[in-house]
Amino acid sequence: MQIERDPNGDFILQPADLAERFGLTSDDFRRKxxxxxxxxxxxxxxxxxxxxxxxxxxxxxxxxxxxxxxEDRVMSEEMTFVRGQLLRRP
Structure with a gap:
């Protein structure tokens, strides 16, 4: 995965790379x-x-x-699932 920074120091990631990691098409990822x-x-x-x-x-x-x-190189990466928060009723 290629990660760059813009002149302000903000990270720039390629949508196609992220879409792949989330199991989506590039179009679906962009829409979301x-x-x-x-x-x-x-x-x-x-x-x-x-x-x-x-x-x-x-x-x-x-x-x-x-x-x-x-140097903004990926040392490790992981995909996990986050548990939802329980809704509390008053």
């Missing part, structure tokens, strides 16, 4: 992204993890995470 169904976070490593970043992208109950080294 345009509807605002994709959430992402970036965590910067500290202490012994300094120089690394963890990217997390969530779509529905699926969560893809990648750990990047100091």
């Amino acid at each position: 992204m345009q509807k605002g169904l994709l959430a992402s976070t970036v965590e910067v490593g500290e202490g012994e993890d300094a120089g690394t970043c963890r990217l997390s992208l969530r779509l529905g109950n699926r969560l893809w995470r990648a750990i990047l080294d100091s």
Whole structure:
């Protein structure tokens, strides 16, 4: 997977690569992204993890995470399923 940064330092990932990881076609992935169904976070490593970043992208109950080294190369990645939260009734 190719990961780049724009001039502001934001990560740029290819939609086709992400679609594959989520088991979707590129068109389906783009539609979900345009509807605002994709959430992402970036965590910067500290202490012994300094120089690394963890990217997390969530779509529905699926969560893809990648750990990047100091040169933005993928060191590891995983896809997991997130358990839904139970609704509490008043």
